[in-house]
Amino acid sequence: MVNIQKKIYDTFVSTMMTQKNQALLDLNDQLTALHKEKKQNLILYWQSYLHYYNAIYHLKTQDKDNAEKQIDKGIELLEDMENKNSEDYALLAMLQSFSMQFKSGVKAPFISKNVESNAQKAEKLDAKNVRAYYVQASNDYYTPEQYGGGKKAEKLLLKAVSLPEQSIKSPYLPSWGKEEAYEMLTKLYIKAEKWEEAKKYYQEGIEAYPNSYVISQLATKLVGK
């Protein structure tokens, strides 16, 4: 379980290269077996996170049905979890937000409301949780303007990048969110053609995460601006 987030990500990268998600499934089996023995919420958290990556894998391999099944499983684990903490709510909100692409147009605004409510719970439980802000920002960023989106993302992302990756440093706990927040903030400024700000946060982001693929990809859009 040490550095589990990186393990999951590395496994995901390898499955994308091989186009087979067996390694992700194996990891899930291990976590399931572990949770049978040790009833710790943190194990469930990482199982859900793993389902999320499994869903991304299926989406990238054009298998929407399985992608939806995987994300629904992840959501179910977190919804059923008792005594959720700030991290659990933040991940639940992120998974729900991701699941919206599979749900029908009538239901989308209602899911969006759940995302917001869970992300706000995450923030209430820990005001320094970078993921609580990132998920709210992401929900707003991807909510079409006609549904009231695109108004709060900038403020929330600026808050996110000002926070540490983890409020309690630990190799067992999640640290995602800040890198993604830099990426989204840069994208947001590129979209708004605010080039100065875009370059500023690109620079800050790449300094904090020199190996970040997602941030470095944005460089081409900033050349000559």
Next chain:
Amino acid sequence: MYSKKILLLYLLIFNLFFIFQISSFAQTNTIKGKVVDADNQPVFAANVYSSSFPNKGTTTDFDGFFLLPSFTYPDTLLVSYIGYKTYKIYLEKSLDKDSIFIILKGQENVLNQMVITARNPISEEFSVIKLEKMDIYTNPIAAGDPLKAITALPSSTNTDESANPVLRGSSSDRSRVVLNGVPIYKPVRNGQINGLGNFSLFNAEMIDKQYVYASNPPLTYGNTSAGLIEIQTNHELIYNHVQASVSLANIGGLISRKLGENTFIQAYGNYQFPDAFLKVNEKRIENLIDFTTKDAGLNFHSNLTNKSSINSFSYFIDESYIATRNSYAYEGQNDAQKNRFFSINNYSLKEENYNFKINTLLDFSKQDYNFGNLSSQIENMQSYVSLDYKYLLLKSTSIQTGISYDYSKYNFNDSLPEYYYANSPKDPNYFYKHQSENTNIEAYLYSNWNINDELTMSSGFRSNIPTKNQEYYLSTQMSFNYKPNKKNNFILSGGRYHSYSTPSFIDANYFLLQSLQFALDYSYSTKKVLFTTAVYHKYETGNFQDSETITFDKAKITGFEVFVKHNLSKKIEYSLSNTFINQQVRINEKYQKGSNQLNYFIKASLTYSNPKLFTAALFYIDRPGTYFTSIDNGIFRDETNAYEPVFNSTIYNQQLNSYKNLSLNINRFFPFGKYALVVYASVNNILDRKNEQNALYSFDYQTQYFNNFQRRTFYMGLVWQLNK
């Protein structure tokens, strides 16, 4: 000498070394320990470290154990994990015992507090069903109507195709619908517009939540002796929205708009017309000749501060219809017209541990009704004010107290038949002018105690403060909610309740009605399956006017319900329910079966939803016909030049045929970017069955025939939406 000195030196060095050793052991040591939470469950992955070397810490294992290899005394030991307060202990010297046992305390549960002071009712855990907007839209029978959605529940025992809530065998006038904290009496429209029967006054787009208390209504509200439907309008707007709809019998529009961060309005209006609907369904609707309805609603909500808000909802409706009606031997047209306006205004203040609300209602209506020699003009005025104060006494206990003032006035200007059976325009009538009014003032105390995670107990007292000649009464209730785990839920409730009957031209007075109720509800829910069952017994007293000729004063109702809903797959869901009601009524000092004796009441639904294709829902109802007292003969009376009916000596001797209705609703959602189009169609009574509604007679009562509920009818329409 030397050797002695060497020995002393040796001893000195040894001792110094020893002392140094001891002191150095005393300063740095290994700390072993275990970390648990308040429930004695091990906390995994908690950080354990000293304040001087925060980076040289360790973490607990799956069983909560840790081993911190080098801790230098004196120093502060810290244990931290998300969701808990960081544990700190200053350790001056090595511990006496082998290991340290640490209990992490949870952070203040800000979420729980939010729940306590939020707008959800204090009695929420004792409502059997909670419906949200989405549940109304996806309900197979509701056609988007909030009260129609309730008729799909097993606890709804309507036998008249109306949207008026009839809960667990009690008459609709005993149950109440409460909107934003105030009662809305007679919450349905007159006209039978759609093939699915009457509609309510409410619009699903305005609604946030709807709680159904099928029996044992919470005593935070009064004037109900059966059940309660509590509806709350939106307190936030997710997005701006414009909607226009057109259907066989209706054109309408709705607009929802944010006015800044903290304020929004929703406004809607509808115009209902008969031509197309009656043309399409020609001959299948036996009685309806004409109808027109205009209605409009406006809701305004504003958060004045972070803690306080106001809401104002106003509604106006103007409706009229003409239909054929039979009364005894006379058949003629009845002509009904009604205007109604009500306005509900609320103020709410939320503080950390208390919540205060003011709810007000003004409701005016005027109706004209003409049929044969009956002509009735009724004016009604209702005003209602309540103050509610909810207080979080302890973390696990909240109490709510309040007072309500409910004033009701009716003015009757009627011309009524001189002889109840002689209704033709040429038959004699008499003028009846009457005013009735009732002031009902009540105070209550309601408490909710979470004994532990599994068990919650609530109790309530509600007493009237008698005005004029009212008699004093005290309503009391007690309920237990036992939730051994997430899937199982038991509610056991009992209590005594009081309400006043609503005057009508049959009886213009307010009668005090009472009931004693016991109910046990159980539900089992998983992601795919919902199973509920309930058993209840009610003892009702008061004046029951079943018709012009039958009055009873006591009723015993015993009921049993069972319901299952199962998601077979992502796209297919079915539900099945059955309800049994044994209704015994006391007429002339003797108990006998009532008109709504139901040995079975089956409701079944099958829903297929595929957003890419369409959503279709089949709904089926099957129940025995209701009982009525037949007219066996007629005696000619010279004074009226008509036959007077002779009723069978056994009350409720005859039964209508069994009621069976299969209906289909089908709709498709087409999104076009900002716009969306919903196309829908429905067929009611697909089997075109002649479901008998009531018995009719020839002029001399020698021949009996039946009036039927709606035969097969079609309805369709489309809704155009713009979200921005």
